[in-house]
Every structure is written in C-alpha cells, then in structure tokens.
Amino acid sequence: MKILLIISASIAIKKCAILCKKLVKNKIIIDAIFTENATKMSGSKELKRIINGKIYSDDSEKNNKMLHIKLTREADLIVVCPATANIIAKYANGIANDLASTALITSNKQILIIPAMNSEMWNNSTNLRNIRKIRNFGAEFIGPEYGKLACGEIGLGRLADLEKIKKIVIN
Numbered sequence: 048m049k050i051l052l053i054i055s056a057s058i059a060i061k062k063c064a065i066l067c068k069k070l071v072k073n074k075i076i077i078d079a080i081f082t083e084n085a086t087k088m089s090g091s092k093e094l095k096r097i098i099n100g101k102i103y104s105d106d107s108e109k110n111n112k113m114l115h116i117k118l119t120r121e122a123d124l125i126v127v128c129p130a131t132a133n134i135i136a137k138y139a140n141g142i143a144n145d146l147a148s149t150a151l152i153t154s155n156k157q158i159l160i161i162p163a164m165n166s167e168m169w170n171n172s173t174n175l176r177n178i179r180k181i182r183n184f185g186a187e188f189i190g191p192e193y194g195k196l197a198c199g200e201i202g203l204g205r206l207a208d209l210e211k212i213k214k215i216v217i218n
Contacts, residue, residue, distance in 0.1 A: 049076040049100070050216065051122035051156075053147045056084030057129035058197040059163035059206040066128065067097045069213045076100050078118060082134065082147045105146050115149040125154050126216060129163035129206055132174045138186075139177035158186040161212060166202025189215055 050070070054063055067077055078100035086104055095102050108114040119125060127134060127147075134147065138160075143149040151158065160181060168174060169191060178188065190207030 048074075048123045048217075049078070049121060050124045050126050051118050051150065052077050052079040052098075053082070053125065053127040053130075053134070053150065054079055054085045055082045055127065055129060055131040055134040055147065056088050057131050057163040057206075058088075059129040060085060060088050062206055062209060063128065064093050064097055066209050066212060067094060069209060070216060071097060071099060073213070073217055075216070078122065079103065080118070080147045080150060083145060103146060108146050115146055116153050119150050119154040119156060122156055124216065125151065125156050125158045126161065127151070127158065128161035128212070130160045131162075132164055132168045132171070132177075135160065135162065135174065135177050135181065139180040158184075159189055159216065160186055161189045161207055162191045162204075163206040164191070164204050165196060165198055166200065166204040169202075169204045187215075 054060060070077060077098040079094060079098060080103045083105055137148040138151045141152060143152040189212055191203055192205040192207055193203045194205045195201050196204050
C-alpha cells in the first residue's frame, strides 16, 4: 500500500516520525507533503531517513506542474496528519493555494484527517462547520483525543493514539 501523508504545522508534527516508523514496518510506502509552515517547524530530514518515498513542498511543483495530481493518483490513501484548523478550513472551502491543499482538492482517494490543535480551536463553531462539510465529502476523522495539550491546557485536541492511527491506516 502507498499513502500520501500531508503534514501541516501543528505542535504534534514531532509525532509524525514515530507514526511513519510504525507504518514503514508494516510495508507501507509513504510520500509526504509538508505545508510551508510545517517545513519551518519540523525536521523533514529526519522523516526523509524513515520513509521509503519522497518528501515534497510547495517548491516541488515549480518544475512539475501537475505534481498534485500525480501524487494523489499514485497513492492508495491520503492521510493528513497532523491536521490543523487551517488545512481543514482550506479543504472544506475548496481553497487550493499550495501543494497540500491542491492535492486534497484533486484527490480521488479516501482521505483520513487526523487533527491536533488546542481544544478552543477544535470546538470553534467555524471549525466544527468545516469538519461537518468534510465528513459530508466522505473523509474520515481519527480523533482528536481528550487529554493534556502541548499548551498545558486539558481538553479535546490531542493527536489520536499512534497505534490506533496505524491500525486504521493499515485496514
């Protein structure tokens, strides 16, 4: 199986490497798109050592104009992890202004959204409306979970358990 992993700029980005290790051990091929803000936060170099596919950013499409289509057609599944309120809003409202959001809009595959954000962001009425829209598109959400958040608050917003994510992706 081959997945396209879309990584957006959440503090939970540090858990992507752990998730990818679990998936690669289960013979899953992973290509990854980092949003512009995600590239500023995380070590794509670490992920590059783990995954068996390629890592892409907005710059990747400059010399390959249809990359967003190619990546989604080659994948069996699209996984957005961690999903921020921003990437959720873009997908829900048809905004396609970077490689990640354009790939989501052009995808003809099942999409799994794995959110991670502050509980106030998660429970914001605009975000909840966007989530309903995306569910109506047929995308599936995994999480978020309740617990201590990176900001120190307690609430709904934690990235789902990595074992749970792995099992759902494999199935």
